[in-house]
Amino acid sequence: MNRPARELSATMAAAIFRGNEHITIERVPIPRVDEGEVLVRVGKTALCGSDFKLWHKGAEFTAGHEIFGRVEQPGHRLHDQRCCIYIPLHCGHCASCRRGDTQMCLEVSSLIGWNRPGGYAEYVLVPENCLLPVPDDIEDRLAPLLLDTIGTSAHAVRFAGRTVPPGEGSSVLVTGAGPVGLGVVLALQAVGYDDILVSDPNEERLDIARSFGARPHPTDDTSRLFALIVECSGAHAARNRGINVVLPGGAVVLVGENAAPWTITEDKVFRRKDFHMIRTFYFPKSDLDLNIALLRAHKNRYASLIDAEFGLDALPDAFARFAHGEYVKPLLAME
Numbered sequence: 291m292n293r294p295a296r297e298l299s300a301t302m303a304a305a306i307f308r309g310n311e312h313i314t315i316e317r318v319p320i321p322r323v324d325e326g327e328v329l330v331r332v333g334k335t336a337l338c339g340s341d342f343k344l345w346h347k348g349a350e351f352t353a354g355h356e357i358f359g360r361v362e363q364p365g366h367r368l369h370d371q372r373c374c375i376y377i378p379l380h381c382g383h384c385a386s387c388r389r390g391d392t393q394m395c396l397e398v399s400s401l402i403g404w405n406r407p408g409g410y411a412e413y414v415l416v417p418e419n420c421l422l423p424v425p426d427d428i429e430d431r432l433a434p435l436l437l438d439t440i441g442t443s444a445h446a447v448r449f450a451g452r453t454v455p456p457g458e459g460s461s462v463l464v465t466g467a468g469p470v471g472l473g474v475v476l477a478l479q480a481v482g483y484d485d486i487l488v489s490d491p492n493e494e495r496l497d498i499a500r501s502f503g504a505r506p507h508p509t510d511d512t513s514r515l516f517a518l519i520v521e522c523s524g525a526h527a528a529r530n531r532g533i534n535v536v537l538p539g540g541a542v543v544l545v546g547e548n549a550a551p552w553t554i555t556e557d558k559v560f561r562r563k564d565f566h567m568i569r570t571f572y573f574p575k576s577d578l579d580l581n582i583a584l585l586r587a588h589k590n591r592y593a594s595l596i597d598a599e600f601g602l603d604a605l606p607d608a609f610a611r612f613a614h615g616e617y618v619k620p621l622l623a624m625e
């Protein structure tokens with residue numbers, strides 16, 4: 291039996307990104323549930339560097355896209371299910387979706403937390419096919435890592451591995467040691483890459499990379515060439531350096547994002563070699579089990595990335611500290 295409809299006046303707390311580095315916490319209506327969608331009570335939402343642009347420019351919808359929570363839909367078959375939220379909406383029947391590439395559906399292009407309200411709020415409304423059930427042995431606070439930190443990075447590694455498989459001579463440079471870059475290091479090791487170097491101007495992040503078994507590499511070094519470069523910073527300088535230092539026949543994988551126009555100079559370094567430039571985005575929904583296995587295998591290492599946890603009222607201040615580089619992967623904890 292379905293619970294009586296919520297009062298139309300029912301409200302919830304949500305963070306509003308107003309722009310100019312200003313966030314307010316306000317009461318907004320709890321979303322009305324439409325056919326095929328469910329309401330999820332947000333448990334933990336991981337903060338993400340990709341939200342910085344919303345912090346600067348303002349957000350049309352409630353931000354927050356690394357969401358874990360529980361379905362709150364009495365009478366629904368998934369009521370009370372612990373879930374992560376898969377943010378790309380997807381039709382399930384186009385050629386991409388049928389191939390399993392739900393992250394690049396040909397019919398719908400809309401992301402939860404970007405093009406519709408996300409998880410910096412008490413509730414988030416999601417299509418049923420965006421629920422990723424989380425097994426009981428994965429703690430609430432680690433569950434959001436299954437998304438960008440593990441999902442995005444592991445997909446990049448799996449996809450790149452088709453072009454530059456692990457093995458002798460498959461040296462890898464990871465540029466950018468944020469949560470995705472560090473996730474790339476662990477995903478590379480899991481599939482057998484053993485010569486992994488990491489560049490980042492931030493010494494503390496390099497220390498984490500070192501603790502994961504990767505070797506630091508100076509950001510301005512162009513003397514050594516690599517079979518595989520996984521670019522996770524989004525910085526144009528790092529992308530251009532990747533093109534410079536990729537070995538003939540190798541691959542530069544663009545995982546980091548940057549909305550500003552990027553200029554590539556077709557100098558002789560660019561012209562005079564065969565190499566692959568690969569872009570990967572998010573991950574196929576069907577990768578979930580593999581990603582859960584990765585999290586189980588390296589729980590302590592992934593857990594070491596979470597370095598702060600706070601409630602919604604503290605989000606405006608905590609987000610500013612995050613934007614100033616104080617945290618690696620902080621969590622908004624709603625309970």
Ligand SMILES: [Zn+2]
Pocket residue numbers: 337338339340355356438
């Ligand atoms: Zn993210």
Ligand SMILES: [Zn+2]
Pocket residue numbers: 380381382383384385386387388394395396397398
């Ligand atoms: Zn589709």
